[in-house]
Amino acid sequence: MRHLLSIEDLERADIERILDRARSFTELTDREVKKVPALRGRRVLNLFYEASTRTRSSFELAAKALSADVVNFSAGGSSVEKGESLKDTVQTLSAYRPDLICIRTPYVGAAALVAGWTTASVVNAGDGKHEHPTQALLDVHTLRERLGSIDQMSIWIVGDVTHSRVARSCILAFTRMGAKVTVCGPPTLIPRGIESLGCSVEYTLDRLGDADVVYALRMQHERMTDAFIPSLREYAARYQIDGRRLHPRQLLMHPGPVNRGVELAAEVIDSPQSLIGEQVAAGVVTRMAVLYELLAGRDAPDRSAIASAPTPQPA
Amino acid sequence: MTLFHRETGPGDVLVRAAHVLDPRTGIDGPHDVIVTNGVITGIGTPGTLEIRSGAEVLEGEGRHLFPGFVDPHVHLRTPGQEHKEDLDSGTRAAAAGGFVAVVAMPNTTPTVDSASTLRALAEHARREARIPVGFMASITVGLEGEALTEMAELRDAGAIGFTDDGRPVATAAMLRKALQYQRLAGGVLALHEEDPSLSGNGVMHEGEVSARLGLSGIPSVSESTMIARDAALAGYEQGRIHIQHLSALESVQAVAEAKARGVGITCEVSPHHLTLTHDAIAERLDTRLKMNPPLRTEADRQALIEGLRDGTVDCIATDHAPHARHEKEVPFESAPMGTTGLETAFASVYTDLVIPGVLDLALVVSKLTAGAAVVDLPVPRIAVGERANLVLVDLEATWEVGESGYESRSDNCCFAGRTLNGRVLATIAAGAVVYRERSFALSAAV
Numbered sequence: 001m002r003h004l005l006s007i008e009d010l011e012r013a014d015i016e017r018i019l020d021r022a023r024s025f026t027e028l029t030d031r032e033v034k035k036v037p038a039l040r041g042r043r044v045l046n047l048f049y050e051a052s053t054r055t056r057s058s059f060e061l062a063a064k065a066l067s068a069d070v071v072n073f074s075a076g077g078s079s080v081e082k083g084e085s086l087k088d089t090v091q092t093l094s095a096y097r098p099d100l101i102c103i104r105t106p107y108v109g110a111a112a113l114v115a116g117w118t119t120a121s122v123v124n125a126g127d128g129k130h131e132h133p134t135q136a137l138l139d140v141h142t143l144r145e146r147l148g149s150i151d152q153m154s155i156w157i158v159g160d161v162t163h164s165r166v167a168r169s170c171i172l173a174f175t176r177m178g179a180k181v182t183v184c185g186p187p188t189l190i191p192r193g194i195e196s197l198g199c200s201v202e203y204t205l206d207r208l209g210d211a212d213v214v215y216a217l218r219m220q221h222e223r224m225t226d227a228f229i230p231s232l233r234e235y236a237a238r239y240q241i242d243g244r245r246l247h248p249r250q251l252l253m254h255p256g257p258v259n260r261g262v263e264l265a266a267e268v269i270d271s272p273q274s275l276i277g278e279q280v281a282a283g284v285v286t287r288m289a290v291l292y293e294l295l296a297g298r299d300a301p302d303r304s305a306i307a308s309a310p311t312p313q314p315a
Numbered sequence: 316m317t318l319f320h321r322e323t324g325p326g327d328v329l330v331r332a333a334h335v336l337d338p339r340t341g342i343d344g345p346h347d348v349i350v351t352n353g354v355i356t357g358i359g360t361p362g363t364l365e366i367r368s369g370a371e372v373l374e375g376e377g378r379h380l381f382p383g384f385v386d387p388h389v390h391l392r393t394p395g396q397e398h399k400e401d402l403d404s405g406t407r408a409a410a411a412g413g414f415v416a417v418v419a420m421p422n423t424t425p426t427v428d429s430a431s432t433l434r435a436l437a438e439h440a441r442r443e444a445r446i447p448v449g450f451m452a453s454i455t456v457g458l459e460g461e462a463l464t465e466m467a468e469l470r471d472a473g474a475i476g477f478t479d480d481g482r483p484v485a486t487a488a489m490l491r492k493a494l495q496y497q498r499l500a501g502g503v504l505a506l507h508e509e510d511p512s513l514s515g516n517g518v519m520h521e522g523e524v525s526a527r528l529g530l531s532g533i534p535s536v537s538e539s540t541m542i543a544r545d546a547a548l549a550g551y552e553q554g555r556i557h558i559q560h561l562s563a564l565e566s567v568q569a570v571a572e573a574k575a576r577g578v579g580i581t582c583e584v585s586p587h588h589l590t591l592t593h594d595a596i597a598e599r600l601d602t603r604l605k606m607n608p609p610l611r612t613e614a615d616r617q618a619l620i621e622g623l624r625d626g627t628v629d630c631i632a633t634d635h636a637p638h639a640r641h642e643k644e645v646p647f648e649s650a651p652m653g654t655t656g657l658e659t660a661f662a663s664v665y666t667d668l669v670i671p672g673v674l675d676l677a678l679v680v681s682k683l684t685a686g687a688a689v690v691d692l693p694v695p696r697i698a699v700g701e702r703a704n705l706v707l708v709d710l711e712a713t714w715e716v717g718e719s720g721y722e723s724r725s726d727n728c729c730f731a732g733r734t735l736n737g738r739v740l741a742t743i744a745a746g747a748v749v750y751r752e753r754s755f756a757l758s759a760a761v
Contacts (some may be wrong), residue, residue: 107648108600109528129530135367192522196523
């Protein structure tokens with residue numbers, strides 16, 4: 001595998017191979033020296049056009065745990081603020097001969113575009129509302145570690161699906177792994193046609209009891225300005241996962257950061273059913289496995305390959 | 316005088332033994348066609364007509380001769396955006412696509428909203444345009460939807476009609492005033508139909524593909540509800556409107572209903588909406604596939620085809636919308652809307668709809684010329700006494716779009732890389748040969 005751009009590109013066997021390796025890295029994080037030399041001398045660039053806490057820090061930790069050198073770029077304070085185009089930025093940074101570029105942007109498809117502009121491997125760390133594949137992989141990893149397998153499990157993804165890249169990647173990843181996925185939220189926040197991803201749609205939590213796993217999405221306050229929902233109060237009344245709605249046998253997940261009291265009530269966040277902390281921990285080992293998958297055993301990009309790199313999207 | 320171009324002197328031409336097809340005159344078979352001083356002076360059995368020595372001979376055997384195409388909807392980006400297209404490159408592209416007249420939209424920089432701008436543009440066209448160009452003026456000043464342009468003066472200056480293309484006339488009251496004023500000024504009102512409160516920041520059709528990709532959608536009803544509104548206004552004011560670039564099934568229905576009520580309404584459809592759907596974007600998130608209105612579903616595409624067949628759709632227009640490479644080489648959501656279309660119009664429709672037997676060749680030729688009537692221009696005909704407006708096409712020839720570049724200054728063609736059938740070999744516009752395909756041998760009668 002050269003790039004990780006979308007869960008759509010992965011077969012079930014690919015996901016299992018990556019996550020088996022993530023499991024093998026878990027043991028490493030309990031050691032005093034949390035480092036192996038697998039990617040020594042390799043260069044990883046983190047290029048973040050959007051704010052990020054978990055994704056960026058866990059990619060950095062993952063790269064360092066594999067002994068790669070990491071440089072972080074963010075849009076603020078860089079030439080991006082001076083109007084440099086994405087293509088020019090990527091080609092400029094590619095002159096540093098990175099082995100891998102990990103990129104987050106607010107634009108759908110941007111990671112795939114970048115993959116056409118550089119000889120480095122590219123990991124999509126979030127492209128607009130499209131996908132966030134490493135989040136979905138770490139979520140599957142978290143569930144596998146707890147449940148062994150999610151085959152035939154029922155997973156409900158609850159909240160603002162329209163604006164969620166996590167939802168799109170998770171629907172794909174969970175269904176690839178054999179789970180049945182239901183998305184649930186206010187009709188204004190469920191995009192027309194989402195069933196084509198292989199999920200079913202509910203507009204109320206009435207049948208939430210069918211779920212083995214409840215995956216709550218972050219309600220983004222900024223959406224309020226576009227009047228997608230009448231109020232956060234009404235949203236919470238209808239869709240908040242609380243101790244009353246969450247059955248003790250159900251597991252709870254959330255990609256973070258949580259709006260306490262909006263999509264989740266405080267009592268469930270800290271309950272034993274909550275996997276939220278395990279998701280964060282899984283971020284590092286899963287991303288280690290992704291970096292290992294893309295870089296280990298692959299030669300550093302050849303300079304001559306730059307000239308023959310496929311033209312991206314010659315619009 | 317509403318068309319402007321650089322006249323190169325009328326030609327003497329023999330198109331030898333081409334299969335001549337003109338659905339309007341009913342001619343459909345091999346003939347010699349003689350053009351003398353820019354006028355068609357003879358149509359006859361091959362080898363039977365006298366020709367002037369020195370006349371250019373266009374070898375037509377095994378090829379087809381059609382009346383030249385007319386496009387009522389192109390963007391030539393002049394003035395102000397000449398890095399995308401200018402009058403020379405845009406009309407070269409048109410001639411290479413077999414067009415003998417095109418109508419340029421006024422959403423330029425500045426907007427064509429005053430007689431002085433329009434006169435300067437017309438003067439420019441007299442120096443640079445390879446084929447006759449007509450200019451639309453805007454309905455509202457600066458396309459801002461707030462004040463009518465001086466439509467009567469603009470008509471005197473040569474405006475062929477009026478449009479705020481690129482944007483809708485957002486308020487019903489403003490369009491109503493334009494329809495009332497049309498009684499004084501004349502000229503068709505060409506309408507880009509989109510309810511901005513529904514299309515919002517959408518970048519593609521709202522449906523399964525937009526849901527999968529996480530892209531904001533433009534619902535079909537954003538177009539059809541505005542058509543219904545404007546048809547009601549046109550009916551009430553007894554005005555005449557032309558609906559640009561239909562894209563949705565609901566829109567075809569809205570136009571058909573208005574026509575049934577006797578409203579003065581015509582409409583056009585573009586080659587890309589007839590041949591592509593949003594599934595193309597699912598396969599390849601290519602900014603060349605981003606246009607407004609967006610590519611929609613297979614059901615929409617079928618409805619547009621049916622609209623051409625049953626007469627609901629009056630003509631094919633390209634909405635040729637050039638953009639510079641660096642402007643399109645950005646993430647999908649950031650890219651400007653539009654695809655070029657002049658050079659591929661006939662070949663794309665011929666390849667995807669005529670060859671598989673979906674549409675008759677004669678119907679396609681008729682719809683590619685019918686745009687003239689929509690904007691009050693004479694429809695090109697192949698008949699003795701008519702000014703020569705002809706296109707010679709090799710239906711057998713195949714070519715890869717973009718392989719040898721484009722005549723247009725821009726290369727944002729949604730058909731790039733496709734192998735198409737049907738190659739324009741020569742175009743005669745307003746009596747003169749304006750285009751010869753580069754491999755097409757020149758010869759003269761002796």
